[in-house]
Amino acid sequence: MPPSDPDSDDALQDPALLRRLLRAKDRMDACSHEDWPVKRLAEVSGVSEAHFARSFKRAFGIPPHRYLLTRRIEQAVTLLRDTDLAITDIAFVTGWESLGTFGRIFRDITGHSPGAMRVQSRASIASLDCVPACVLKAAQRPDLTIAVLEKRRRDATGTVRPSSTKEVT
Known part of the structure; x- marks a missing residue:
């Protein structure tokens, strides 16, 4: 054999x-x-x-690094929605070493700045009171099926073509 x-x-x-x-x-x-x-x-x-x-x-x-990014962004969104912590504190609590990096990657992944996400998530919280937290987290989980840099490149050029001819699965 x-x-x-x-x-x-x-x-x-x-x-x-x-x-x-x-x-x-x-x-x-x-x-x-x-x-x-x-x-x-x-x-x-x-x-x-x-x-x-x-x-x-x-x-x-997904690769381990993207999985970790997903968890950090999920935790940041929860803290933005449920606490009054400053955005700087949330960045450091969720494992980012730089506020600039946190803000840039957060915007790349969610499409919103941390401040805008705080306003948006708090505005819609009343309608989500009856949804279990686990379901809410799963529904709001960031989509990181492509690398953040690739996503940023696609958004900048307005294209959805991959960076190489070989499609990564």
Whole structure:
């Protein structure tokens, strides 16, 4: 019997690998404000960096860095809506080292500045009181199926063509 390719789709059916990937994902969820380079995530998962990055993307549909961005933006939107913290404080609490970077990436992902998002989310909160928080979070989850820089490039040129001829799935 030939040895199986560790990067094949069958490898993702391995319960041990899935548990390891979920362990890293859970750590990112619990501490999204911390730095999570692939090396640290691979150590948490007990696999090599390259294997972790490929397996995570195949299992969850997005690379680990984009997943972390999604969590940080979700948390920032919640804090903007539910607290009176200053936007600067929210940036640092959610793991950003620079207010400028936070604002730029937040706008790139959500289409709104943090201040505009605060006004918008508070204006619509009364109509969402009866929606469970988990459903609300899922509905408001940022779409990061493409890289932030690619999204920014497409918005600037008004095109939806990929940056290369090969479509990344």
